[in-house]
Amino acid sequence: MNEKLQKSWQKFTEMWQRNSTLKKSLILSGLLLFFVVAGVFTYFISKPNLVPLYSNLTPAETGQIKETLDSKGIQSEITNNGTTITVPKEQVDTLMVELAAEGVPDSGTIDYSFFGQNSGFGMSDKEFDVIKLKATQTELANLMKGIDGVNDAKVMINLPAESVFVGEQVEGSSASVVLDLKPGAQLDQDKVNALFHLVSKSVPSLSTDNIVIMDQNFNYYDLNNGNNSSVGGNYASQQEIKAQIEQDIQRDVQKLLGTMMGQDKVVVAVTTDIDFTQETREESLVSPVTEDSDEGIAVSVERITEAYTGNGAQAAGGVNGTGQEDVPGYEATTETSGDGDYERIEERINNEVNRINKQIVESPYKIRDLGIQVMVEPPNPEDPGSFTAQREEDIQQILSTVIRTSINKDQNEAPLTEEEVAEKVVVSVQQFAGKLQETEAETTQTIPLWVYIVAGVLVLAIIALIILLIRKKKQADDELVEELEESIQTPINLQDINDEVETEGTVRKKQLEKMAKEKPEDFAKLLRSWISEE
Numbered sequence: 001m002n003e004k005l006q007k008s009w010q011k012f013t014e015m016w017q018r019n020s021t022l023k024k025s026l027i028l029s030g031l032l033l034f035f036v037v038a039g040v041f042t043y044f045i046s047k048p049n050l051v052p053l054y055s056n057l058t059p060a061e062t063g064q065i066k067e068t069l070d071s072k073g074i075q076s077e078i079t080n081n082g083t084t085i086t087v088p089k090e091q092v093d094t095l096m097v098e099l100a101a102e103g104v105p106d107s108g109t110i111d112y113s114f115f116g117q118n119s120g121f122g123m124s125d126k127e128f129d130v131i132k133l134k135a136t137q138t139e140l141a142n143l144m145k146g147i148d149g150v151n152d153a154k155v156m157i158n159l160p161a162e163s164v165f166v167g168e169q170v171e172g173s174s175a176s177v178v179l180d181l182k183p184g185a186q187l188d189q190d191k192v193n194a195l196f197h198l199v200s201k202s203v204p205s206l207s208t209d210n211i212v213i214m215d216q217n218f219n220y221y222d223l224n225n226g227n228n229s230s231v232g233g234n235y236a237s238q239q240e241i242k243a244q245i246e247q248d249i250q251r252d253v254q255k256l257l258g259t260m261m262g263q264d265k266v267v268v269a270v271t272t273d274i275d276f277t278q279e280t281r282e283e284s285l286v287s288p289v290t291e292d293s294d295e296g297i298a299v300s301v302e303r304i305t306e307a308y309t310g311n312g313a314q315a316a317g318g319v320n321g322t323g324q325e326d327v328p329g330y331e332a333t334t335e336t337s338g339d340g341d342y343e344r345i346e347e348r349i350n351n352e353v354n355r356i357n358k359q360i361v362e363s364p365y366k367i368r369d370l371g372i373q374v375m376v377e378p379p380n381p382e383d384p385g386s387f388t389a390q391r392e393e394d395i396q397q398i399l400s401t402v403i404r405t406s407i408n409k410d411q412n413e414a415p416l417t418e419e420e421v422a423e424k425v426v427v428s429v430q431q432f433a434g435k436l437q438e439t440e441a442e443t444t445q446t447i448p449l450w451v452y453i454v455a456g457v458l459v460l461a462i463i464a465l466i467i468l469l470i471r472k473k474k475q476a477d478d479e480l481v482e483e484l485e486e487s488i489q490t491p492i493n494l495q496d497i498n499d500e501v502e503t504e505g506t507v508r509k510k511q512l513e514k515m516a517k518e519k520p521e522d523f524a525k526l527l528r529s530w531i532s533e534e
Helices: 002-018 021-046 059-072 089-101 113-117 125-145 189-202 231-261 389-406 418-423 449-489 504-518 520-533
Strands: 050-054 077-079 084-088 150-158 174-181 211-215 266-275 279-287 297-311 339-352 354-362 366-376 425-429
Touching: 002 449, 021 449, 050 059, 050 089, 059 084, 059 089, 084 089, 125 150, 125 174, 125 189, 174 189, 189 211, 231 266, 231 366, 231 389, 366 389, 389 418, 389 425, 418 425, 504 520
Parallel strands: 174 211, 366 425
Antiparallel strands: 050 084, 077 084, 150 174, 266 366, 279 354, 297 339
């Protein structure tokens, strides 16, 4: 075994000495670079993946959590200016449960759990009222934190002092709320109403008129019960509805044209005129049963026919009015003599018609007018002719259809003409000077780019070194084969055994014989290589 190691080391030393100084420097530099990059890569791979355990902490809470984790021997880091503490990802869930069981972090606020933990301590009524008020404020703030978009909340409640006199009027309670909203978050009216009712129902004798809610940017929020008749409230609500309608139409048009031209090739602007009039009316209509005839359906029919022929017939119905000697209300009669005929026909028909009662409530938010402005960049910004007239006509047709179907028109009015629709559409074709791009910052930890660059260089250096070693080995084998061939072809002069002198040829011959005995497999490979080369 030692003999094999020595031979291998001897071959490596010979091969190393054959190399030039430049090649030696390249090999050593590659090996050094390999170990350096391998160490750096191993460091980044073995580095634990830290994720946030708690966020939006106060400096006191961060210090308390950091001290607890250090006492447990757990690796942690403080980021985001001391508001976030990170721990290894695989320990997040366990640590959160353990710290919660230990009461960490302790924010210093008083909640309702204080009464259960300190029920055995005696306290005065004043102290109890103060602690109860603090607990109510804390619980309200915690409830508001559960609302989507609210990062933190602070509540201040003012309770009036109770009067010792029965007839004395006591002022009502009041409350102030300051919300810390998350970046980009907005509270809609439903959430604002919920906050008002949440505070009002949690504090006795607290009216919604005595509640003030604002955010960290000093934006005030008002309660809207649906019957707000103030001019400012109506205007703000109308502008919000108008903006929402315009945004919906703009989004649909942007999506449609962006699919055709490319999302970064189209910019859409929409302006609307909204009718906010709300009308309630009642209609009582009478119409014939059939449109062709004014007569209705005969509900009841009564026909009376009287006929008389003979002597002393009198005219039916008498004479209209009364004479000087007649009694009012009785028909005057005239006596006649002789033969006569009497006939009376009477017909009573009760017709029914269609009676329609309508109670109509016209809902507001009708689009009275609509305008769409579109800016399109040609497929080739440098060549305006790349945007064909056919494509522009297609866009005009699409926008015309949107306008026709969006504008609210009465049934009795004539439809919009082509000229009227064309006045509401503007299509501008030009090169965009600047484009807005929305990017989202990724907070995930990634390996730096230079690590990949160094790793790539290292791989290339290793490949070059392997190729160089293969070439050197092949070159050494070729030289050895050439020497063996020369020794075989050289004639051997036999001398007297006693006077035999070892030459270079005899030495190589002995080496081959020894190799054939000790290492027949290597000797066979050597012969095969000779045969293949010949």
